[in-house]
Amino acid sequence: MNALQGPLHIYRAVAGAANGWTRVSSGRRCQTLFKVLVKSLSPKELVRIHVPKPLDRNDGTFLMRYRMYESVNEGLKIEVLYGDKHVAQSPYILKGPVYHEYCDCPEEDPQAWQKTLSCPIKEPQIAKDFASFPSINLQQMLNEVPERFGDERGAIVHYTVLNNHIYRRSLGKYTDFKMFSDEILLSLARKVLLPDLEFYINLGDWPLEHRKVNETPGPIPIISWCGSLDSRDIILPTYDITHSTLEAMRGVTNDLLSIQGNTGPSWINKTEKAFFRGRDSREERLQLVQLSKENPELLDAGITGYFFFQEKEKELGKAKLIGFFDFFKYKYQVNMDGTVAAYRYPYLMLGDSLVLKQDSPYYEHFYMGLEPWKHYVPIKRNLSDLLEKIKWAKENDEEAKKIAKDGQLTARDLLQPHRLYCYYYRVLQKYAQRQSSKPEIRDGMELVPQPNDDTSICQCSRKKSSREEL
Structure with missing residues (x-):
C-alpha cells in the first residue's frame, strides 16, 4: 500500500x-x-x-x-x-x-522537557502580552488586585507555585472554574519542574486590566482566558480548550481530538449553506437569525436558548439543539462572539467547513497564528457583508475549499495537546523571570493536592533534587 x-x-x-x-x-x-x-x-x-x-x-x-x-x-x-x-x-x-x-515524576530540566515536546521557539502572543511588563511588582499586585477585582462578585484566584507545589486562595464569589486552572497546573507539575511564581488568574469571561502602559499607576499582569484590543491581560488557553485537552480520553465527545474524526460528509456532499446555532448572548446573533429567515437559501441560523433577549423568542422562534458533529453537514460555519470570543471557534476551525469569522475585539491565545482569507473568511461585525461572503464562497467553491483546508491544517498544528502544555509553561516561565521579589505562601492559601490515583502504579526513576541543587 x-x-x-x-x-x-x-x-x-x-x-x-x-x-x-x-x-x-x-x-x-x-x-x-x-x-x-x-x-x-x-x-x-x-x-x-x-x-x-x-x-x-x-x-x-x-x-x-x-x-x-x-x-x-x-x-x-x-x-x-x-x-x-x-x-x-x-x-x-x-x-x-x-x-x-x-x-x-517531573522532568527537572525544563529545556530538555520543552525539547522533547518540540515546543515552539517563539509564541507571538506571549511576546506581545509581556511587552507591557518588563518587570512584575508582586507587592503592587498584592495591594491592588484584591481591592480592584476581588470583591464579592469577583472571579479571581491567587496562586503561588513553590517547590513544584500549587497553593491558592479564592477572591470573590464566582471562582468555581478554578477546577480547570487547578487541574492543568497540577498536570504540568507532574511532568516538569515549574518555576517559583505568584500570580492571579481571572476566571471570568471578560479581560480586566484596561490601564494603558503610560498611565500612572500602570497596568498589572492579570492572567485571563480571553484578551481584547483595549485590555492588557496576559492570555492563557481558555478553560474550554484546557478542559478539552485534559478530558480527551475520558469520554467527552466534543474534545479537540475527537472532533477531527467527526467532520461530517465530504466537502462535495455538504449542504451549501452557512450554519449557526447558539444562545442569545449578543444582539448580532438575533440579527443573524433574522437574516436567516429572510435568506433561507443561504443561511440556516437559530437561537437555542434565550436569556438576554427573552422578549425576542416569540418573534424569532427557538431552534432545537443539534449535536456539534452535525454542524459539519454544512459547508460554511458562522463564528460569532458570545459574551466575549466564541469558545467554539477552535472546534469550527478543526472541522472541514469554511469558517466565516465575525470581526471582533476579543481573541484567544492562538488567533495570531491565523490569517483572514488564508485560514478563514472575515465578515464585518454588523454582518452587513455576510450574505455577500456566502455568495462568494458558493461561486468560488475551489478557493473556499482551499481556505477551509488550510485553516483546518493550521488549527490542527496550533491546537495539538502538547502545544497547550508548551504554551502554559512558557507563560509561567516568562512571568517568573519578571518577578521583582520572591513568591510566598500567603495567609489563607491552601495546598492543591495532586490526585491520589491508587489504581495506577507510578515508579519514578528520576532523582529528586532540592531547589537549592538546581
Whole structure:
C-alpha cells in the first residue's frame, strides 16, 4: 500500500505528548483492516493501556490516542498494521521510562522537557502580552488586585507555585472554574519542574486590566482566558480548550481530538449553506437569525436558548439543539462572539467547513497564528457583508475549499495537546523571570493536592533534587 507511507503521529492522552500522525488511505475497508497496537517493550512489564479506535480524518490521515494506566521502564512498542502487515515505518519504539498521566515524576530540566515536546521557539502572543511588563511588582499586585477585582462578585484566584507545589486562595464569589486552572497546573507539575511564581488568574469571561502602559499607576499582569484590543491581560488557553485537552480520553465527545474524526460528509456532499446555532448572548446573533429567515437559501441560523433577549423568542422562534458533529453537514460555519470570543471557534476551525469569522475585539491565545482569507473568511461585525461572503464562497467553491483546508491544517498544528502544555509553561516561565521579589505562601492559601490515583502504579526513576541543587 503506497498510501501507507510517511511519519506516524500518536497522541498520548492525557499527558499531551504528541508524536505525529498516521498517513493511511481512508474508507470503510481501510478502517476495518487498519489497527494500532500499543504495548510494553519488555514482555516482563505487563501494563494496562487503553487504545480506542482510530479517528478517521477523511483526508488520508488517522488520529490515534492511547491512555496508560501504569508506567513502563523499558518503553513502549507501537505497531501500525494494515491487515497483518506493518506499514508507515512501523514498529515505533518509545524508549522508557514512559509515565502515565497521574504519575508525579517531573522532568527537572525544563529545556530538555520543552525539547522533547518540540515546543515552539517563539509564541507571538506571549511576546506581545509581556511587552507591557518588563518587570512584575508582586507587592503592587498584592495591594491592588484584591481591592480592584476581588470583591464579592469577583472571579479571581491567587496562586503561588513553590517547590513544584500549587497553593491558592479564592477572591470573590464566582471562582468555581478554578477546577480547570487547578487541574492543568497540577498536570504540568507532574511532568516538569515549574518555576517559583505568584500570580492571579481571572476566571471570568471578560479581560480586566484596561490601564494603558503610560498611565500612572500602570497596568498589572492579570492572567485571563480571553484578551481584547483595549485590555492588557496576559492570555492563557481558555478553560474550554484546557478542559478539552485534559478530558480527551475520558469520554467527552466534543474534545479537540475527537472532533477531527467527526467532520461530517465530504466537502462535495455538504449542504451549501452557512450554519449557526447558539444562545442569545449578543444582539448580532438575533440579527443573524433574522437574516436567516429572510435568506433561507443561504443561511440556516437559530437561537437555542434565550436569556438576554427573552422578549425576542416569540418573534424569532427557538431552534432545537443539534449535536456539534452535525454542524459539519454544512459547508460554511458562522463564528460569532458570545459574551466575549466564541469558545467554539477552535472546534469550527478543526472541522472541514469554511469558517466565516465575525470581526471582533476579543481573541484567544492562538488567533495570531491565523490569517483572514488564508485560514478563514472575515465578515464585518454588523454582518452587513455576510450574505455577500456566502455568495462568494458558493461561486468560488475551489478557493473556499482551499481556505477551509488550510485553516483546518493550521488549527490542527496550533491546537495539538502538547502545544497547550508548551504554551502554559512558557507563560509561567516568562512571568517568573519578571518577578521583582520572591513568591510566598500567603495567609489563607491552601495546598492543591495532586490526585491520589491508587489504581495506577507510578515508579519514578528520576532523582529528586532540592531547589537549592538546581
